[in-house]
Every structure is written in structure tokens, then in C-alpha cells.
Amino acid sequence: MKYWLLKSEPDTFSIDHLAQCINQTSAWDGVRNYQARNFMTKDMRIGDLGFFYHSSTKIPGIVGLIKITSEALVDNTAFDHTSIYFDPKSSPEKPRWFMVEVTLVRKFKQIIPLNKLREHPQLQDMLLLKRGNRLSITTVTAQEFDFILSLVE
DNA sequence: GCCAACGTTGGC
DNA sequence: GCCAACGTTGGC
DSSP states (O other), X not given: OOEEEEEEOTTTSOHHHHHHSGGGEEEEOOOOXXXXXHIIIIIOOTTOEEEEEEOSSSSOEEEEXXXXXXXXXXXXXXXXXXXXXXXXXXXXXXXXXXXXXXXXEEEEEEEXXXXXXXXXXXXXXXXXXXTTOOOSEEEEOHHHHHHHHHHOO
């Protein structure tokens, strides 16, 4: 079992949006980065757990826990001319982009802000905290995962 | 809104 | 295959 951190801009898709979805489950679509895609197609497994992270907002941070509940699926938003995720280089015959489905496990009572995460030496090597990190999906070690959960009330 | 850091594109 | 130019991310 692997652990993940998935970023989303809450104005676009927040943990509250996920909570309102049927079965609290949604496709994690719109990923347009090869490294993040490869994580989904090669390394993610059904049952893996991940943190839901809010980025590009007043207080960025981890807001809850989600579970991967599908294998990698073709991201059909790439074929949709009206979608902001449209990519003419992806086609149903030769899809370039994929997604997984995620299910809400729990929303934390309080956000764990990015600046709080940075205070813990236990997390000093966390990929999220590395300078210049922009990847929307990153791996989290078991140690980091357990430690972060221990911060949750 | 600024800007550092990084990814992608395309000319050569 | 190199690399400059450009676009995007995302914290501040």
C-alpha cells in the first residue's frame, strides 16, 4: 500500500465538493503532467490512501483523507472541446491522459496548514515541502503519513 | 500581483 | 539533442 498527496485548488474542486458527490466519490480528472499521470497509471492501487491538499488559496494545507477507489481510467475531459482540460493531442484511440476515482475517508476538523507542516523536522524531507515543488500528485512515506495523521485531533 | 521554479515547446 | 523562449504553478 502506498500513500499519496493530491493537490487541488478549492475554488475548482474542494474537499467539500467531494463530500457532496454521490458516494462521496469523484474522478480526479484534469491532471496534465506526465509525472503525475505516471503515478496514477503505474503506481497507484485501489485502496491506497492520500491526503487532500488545498493549493492556491488563503491558507494552503492538508484538509482531509481520501482513498483511491479505481484503477487508472481514460480522462475523457481531454476530448471535450469545451473543457478547460481539452488537449488536442489526446484521442480516444490513443489517450494521453488518465484519472483515478477517489473517495472521501474523512475531512479533518481543522486544516493542517502548509506553514505548520514546515515546522516539523519529521517532515523535512516531504516532497510537498521541497523548494519549487509543483507536482499535483506526490508520494508520501508511511512515516510521514503516520506522523501527519498524529497531528489530527 | 509578483516572481521563483519548473515543465513544455519548437527551432536549429 | 540542445536550449532559449514561453507557459504554468503556487506560495507569499
